[in-house]
Each structure stands twice: as structure tokens, then as C-alpha cells.
Amino acid sequence: MIANITKGRKAVGALVYDFGPGRRDEHLNPRIVAGNVTGTPLQVGRMLDHTARLRPDVTAPIWRCSLSLPDEDGILPDAQWADIADKFIVEMGFAGAPWVAVRHGDDHIHLTVSRVDWSGQLLTDRWDYRRAREAADRLEEEHGLVRARDRFRAEGPQVRNNELEASNRRRGPDATVPPEREELRRIVREVRDASRGLGHDAFESGLADAGVGFRANVASTGRMNGYSFTLEGWTDGTGAQVWFPASKVAKDLRWAALHQVLGDPPTGQSADGPRVEVEVARSQDLTPDDVEDFTERAVEMLRRGRAERGVAPADHPALSTDPARRLLEQWRAKQRGEEVPAEPLPAVESVPAWDDKRRRPYGALGTEKLKAALQKAERQAERLAQSRDAAQREARGWDAQATGAVTGKAVQELHKRRALLAHAEPHLKVEREQMALAKQADTAADAARRIWREADGRKGLGRWELRRLKTSKKAEAQKAETASEAIHLYVDRAREARRAASDAYREAVKVTGVNNPAVELERVTGPEVERDARERDQSEGVARREMAQLDAATYERQRTAEQAKAAALRQEQTLRTTMPEEQRKAEARARSAAARPTETGKTTRKAGTGRRYTGPRPDERPPHLRQPPPPNKGKGIGL
Numbered sequence: 001m002i003a004n005i006t007k008g009r010k011a012v013g014a015l016v017y018d019f020g021p022g023r024r025d026e027h028l029n030p031r032i033v034a035g036n037v038t039g040t041p042l043q044v045g046r047m048l049d050h051t052a053r054l055r056p057d058v059t060a061p062i063w064r065c066s067l068s069l070p071d072e073d074g075i076l077p078d079a080q081w082a083d084i085a086d087k088f089i090v091e092m093g094f095a096g097a098p099w100v101a102v103r104h105g106d107d108h109i110h111l112t113v114s115r116v117d118w119s120g121q122l123l124t125d126r127w128d129y130r131r132a133r134e135a136a137d138r139l140e141e142e143h144g145l146v147r148a149r150d151r152f153r154a155e156g157p158q159v160r161n162n163e164l165e166a167s168n169r170r171r172g173p174d175a176t177v178p179p180e181r182e183e184l185r186r187i188v189r190e191v192r193d194a195s196r197g198l199g200h201d202a203f204e205s206g207l208a209d210a211g212v213g214f215r216a217n218v219a220s221t222g223r224m225n226g227y228s229f230t231l232e233g234w235t236d237g238t239g240a241q242v243w244f245p246a247s248k249v250a251k252d253l254r255w256a257a258l259h260q261v262l263g264d265p266p267t268g269q270s271a272d273g274p275r276v277e278v279e280v281a282r283s284q285d286l287t288p289d290d291v292e293d294f295t296e297r298a299v300e301m302l303r304r305g306r307a308e309r310g311v312a313p314a315d316h317p318a319l320s321t322d323p324a325r326r327l328l329e330q331w332r333a334k335q336r337g338e339e340v341p342a343e344p345l346p347a348v349e350s351v352p353a354w355d356d357k358r359r360r361p362y363g364a365l366g367t368e369k370l371k372a373a374l375q376k377a378e379r380q381a382e383r384l385a386q387s388r389d390a391a392q393r394e395a396r397g398w399d400a401q402a403t404g405a406v407t408g409k410a411v412q413e414l415h416k417r418r419a420l421l422a423h424a425e426p427h428l429k430v431e432r433e434q435m436a437l438a439k440q441a442d443t444a445a446d447a448a449r450r451i452w453r454e455a456d457g458r459k460g461l462g463r464w465e466l467r468r469l470k471t472s473k474k475a476e477a478q479k480a481e482t483a484s485e486a487i488h489l490y491v492d493r494a495r496e497a498r499r500a501a502s503d504a505y506r507e508a509v510k511v512t513g514v515n516n517p518a519v520e521l522e523r524v525t526g527p528e529v530e531r532d533a534r535e536r537d538q539s540e541g542v543a544r545r546e547m548a549q550l551d552a553a554t555y556e557r558q559r560t561a562e563q564a565k566a567a568a569l570r571q572e573q574t575l576r577t578t579m580p581e582e583q584r585k586a587e588a589r590a591r592s593a594a595a596r597p598t599e600t601g602k603t604t605r606k607a608g609t610g611r612r613y614t615g616p617r618p619d620e621r622p623p624h625l626r627q628p629p630p631p632n633k634g635k636g637i638g639l
Helices: 012-018 041-052 078-092 128-143 161-171 180-194 200-209 255-262 276-284 288-309 323-335 367-402 409-422 425-458 463-468 473-512 517-524 527-578 581-595
Strands: 002-008 031-035 062-068 099-103 108-114 212-218 224-231
Touching: 002 128, 012 041, 012 099, 012 108, 031 041, 031 078, 041 062, 041 099, 041 108, 062 078, 062 128, 078 099, 078 108, 078 128, 180 200, 180 212, 180 224, 180 255, 200 212, 200 255, 224 255, 367 527, 409 517, 409 527, 425 473, 425 517, 473 517
Parallel strands: none
Antiparallel strands: 002 062, 031 099, 062 108, 099 108, 212 224
16 A cells, blocks of 8 residues: 655645546546545535634645555455545544545545644644555555555666667567566576576576676675676667676675575685685795794794783683583583683773763763753753653543543533523524414415405306305405405414514524524534534544654653763763872863863854954945945835
8 A cells, every 4th residue: 555645735626636537537436435524525625624724824734645555456345445544544643633535546545634623733744654654554454455565675676768768779669578677687587596506607607608798896806796797789879888787687686695596706706714815925925835834923922922911712611602611611620620710801991081972972061061961951851751741641631532531622512502502492482483373374364365355356246146156245345355354464463473583583693692593503403413523522532642642752752862861961970070080180171171262362153153244444444434324214215
């Protein structure tokens, strides 16, 4: 699994690309497979950008990462990709921030994360490349995927594009053989395997039979450094033969690995014995007998000198490095009444010089500065210990929120919102009742209008028609008048009910301070709302807990470093109290001389910190340069 990380300012553009056709129409069926933000792609992008705007000082708040798989892993289902994305985000420490995973292909997904969490806290992206690599390795093992480290372990220098193009020019674009270096790598490996354990002569003979040109790279001292190889007809643009050293052909063809496979050194390198005596004999025209006589006399002189100094021979069995053999030989010597040779005492190491930075890193400090540095290191270590303890307490607090033992801000805000909207419930009830009365009045008014229209229409009928309908003009007029009065009555009643509902709704808005309390009350009610708030709190707790644990570990490393510094300073103090008095005074004088100003009366300074003016002194300047410039009373108009 390969994790490719990029960073930017806007999430909308990234999601538009994810849900678009792609650069070559390669995006097929784009969809969201994981994340903690829902909605359309533009809504999700705006939500991520909204949280990112909480920290305008961050230049690149949007964190992008693509997780891709090789063809060997096949096509994973969306559910497995969702599990990989969730665990990868948790491993990176971004679980408390808004994020989304988009899949628009078979072999990869895109993660878009806002590094600003829901509360406006900036999540760190320090060492994100290394953490992403480690998280991808763990996910590969968990899901049984092909390890990226094994896929990209190059067996030798790879053929570049320019070399491939040159090979095509020499052999033609339709050539079926690989480039020369690939072919050379294959042939040399086959010859090496065929010559395993037979020596370099067999290896060189096999190269000649296979048509591979070779030459041994032997130094002037006779040391073998390896081979260089070429093929017949392999020339550059100038017609010169192209030679490649073995390390550029393949790493396993270097001489350090090749000579172990072949089994003997090539011509030009000596055997395993000492080579210095042979070189001396050749340079001075000495015979091997002369060299042997010289060696024996030198060994005898060395043995005699050790005997004069009272040093036991190094090969004495009583001084063996094997503890069992040493004790056995010492016991046998005591049984024979012989004196057991004393083991050589370790040489007493002299006190290193005060300016030895490796063994005495604080030797240049004076006594008072050394004491002040020790006190400062101890205070810093104590402060770091306090910061570590505070970070650990913070981690324990966030752990309680991550496990659900305590409620977080999201659940608390939800409960506060519900308690606030509870004051609006009676007013909203009155508003609903009045709106129901208004609806009933509107229904009755509509019925009265139908009666009025029917009665008003019958007033224009003839007498015989009215008789057939068993009515009269007077009855219809009376009926129309009654319906008209009912219409006015029901309209007034609906108006009054709507006015009362409006007053109740305004009162609900007034007591809650919410523009739309009915919609807000419907939004915050329900078990799924509280479950989502609890999940957000737990995600935030996990992320904050990991950050606090990381801070605690950082403080602990810094405290350990300060304690090591304090220990070195105490060691320097102890050394100064135990060293000879004369040496202590000499070191003090040397430190004072090193800190004393130079002969010119000026202390040393860093380059570029002094005045850069090298002209004449102020009293030697021309008059126009001695005068101060006139005051600028107005704004310049510029050029």
C-alpha cells in the first residue's frame, strides 16, 4: 500500500476533482466510502473548509492522502476500504477532525482531512510521511496485503528512459530484446551461477563464451576491486565502447559478494596470508629465507622486551580469555607449586584535557558557569517533569471521554440546547393549537362560501324552477345572507387564531433566542442525535488522548536529555574536585586565558554583527553629510 500525501488550502476543489471525470476520464462511479461528514460533495467540502477557516493563520489546513494498492491485491470491497480508511485516520491522529474518503477507481481511495478539529484545535502533521508509512505497513499485515517494502526493493540500478531510448536507436524501436544493461545483468548472473565455487578462471571463461567483454579493476597495490562488463557492439555516440562497473549492473555482482560465490581471488590478489613480507622481499631483492630470519629475530626481540618489563606472554594458558581454561591452568600451576602470572593491570587513564569536547563536553565552562548550567539543567528537567505529568493527566482525562465514562462538549451542548428549547415547548404547543383552530375555521369558511354561492346562484332562477327545487327566492336570499355572515365569522375567527399562533411563536423565539425553535427542537430530539454527539466526543477524546500521550513522550525525552546533561555537568564538577590541585589550577588559568579579550582590545564576534561602514570618520566627512536631513512633514507622492 502506497500513501501519497499532499496539502492545500481548500477542500472543495479536491472533492470536485474526486467526483469529476479525472484528467483522462478515469474516474468511474465516484462515491464516499467512509468519513464523519455527510451530504453532497460540495456540502462536505464546504464543511471541511468551514472548520479550516477557524484557524486562518494556517496556510495549508487541508491534508490529502491517496492509498493505492498493486494489482496483486485485487479489487477490495467498499466495506474493507472503509475499515482501512478509519484505521488509517486513527493511526494518523486525525480521528477528531472532519474527514471523508472517496473512491472512484478499483485500486485506490482519496482521503481529505481538515487538520482543524470541530473545536478549532489544530492537529499536528509532524512526521506525517513517516507515520503514514508505518500505518500503511500495519494495515498491510492486518488485511493480508502485499508489502510495499518488498515490492519496491530494487535488485539493481534501474534502466532510465534516456538509456532505453538510446538502446531503441541502436537496435531499432521494434527490437524484442531488452536493453543492453538488462541483458548484461541476466547473462552475468547466469555465468556466475554456472561458475559457483569453480574460481574466477571459470567465471571469466564463461563470460568470454557468452560474448560478454570484461576487465578486472585491480589497484596498484594488487587489490581486486571488481569487474567491468560490456557487450559487443555497445558503443556510445562517439563510437567508444560502453563499460559498466559491476555495481551499476546489479548489486549482487559487486566484488564483495561475487568473490564469495566464485571461491578464490583472481590473479593480482595474494592469498589469505600476510602480504607485507612478500612486498618487502620484492622491493629489496630479498629471498624468502632472509625474510623468515628477519621475522624470527623481530619476534625474539619482542619477547625479550616483554620479559624485561615483567609482562607474561599473551599466549600463556593462565591468561587465556576463556574463563574455564584460565581457572583450570591457574589451579594446575598452584598444584605444581609454580607462580601464577599476574594479569596485566589496566592502564590508568589520565584526566582528559579541559578542551576535549568528546570526553569533557563542559570542560570550557568556568566554575560559576558550570554551577549555573547545572542548576539550569536541573530546573529545566523539573519543569519538563511537571509538563509531562500535566500531559499525562490530560491524557487520562481525554481517555475518560474516549471510553464514554464522561460526556464531552458535543453531548453537553446538546443537553443545553434541549434544556433551552424546553422553555419554548408550551408556546409551541399553543402555536400548534391555534394553527389547528385557524385551519378548522378556514375549512368552515370554505363550506359557507359553497353554500353562499349555491344560494346566490338560485336567486336568479324562475318561479317554476324554484318550485321544482322546493324553495323560493326569499328562502334562498335568507340562506345566502346567513352564509355570508358565517363566512365573515369564520374568517375573523381564523385571523384571531393565526394572530395568537404568531404571538406564541414570537414568545418562543424570545425565550430561546433561536430564530426557528420548532425546527431546532425537532433537530435535537431523537436517540440518533445523541448517539452521533457521543461518537463525536469519543472521536475527539481518542485524538486528544493520542496528542497528549505524544506530548508526554516528548517531554519525557527532553527531560531525559536534560538529566543526562545534568549528570555530565555533575561529572565535570566531581572531576575537578578529584583531579590534582596543580592540574585544576592550570585548567582554570587556561580557561581564563581563552575567555580573555584579544590583543586589539576587542572580543571575538560573529561575522556580520558589526558596523559595515568603512568610510571616513564623522568629523572627516563632507559638510553636506554632517548635517542632519530636513524633517519630512508630509507624505511623499512617490514616483
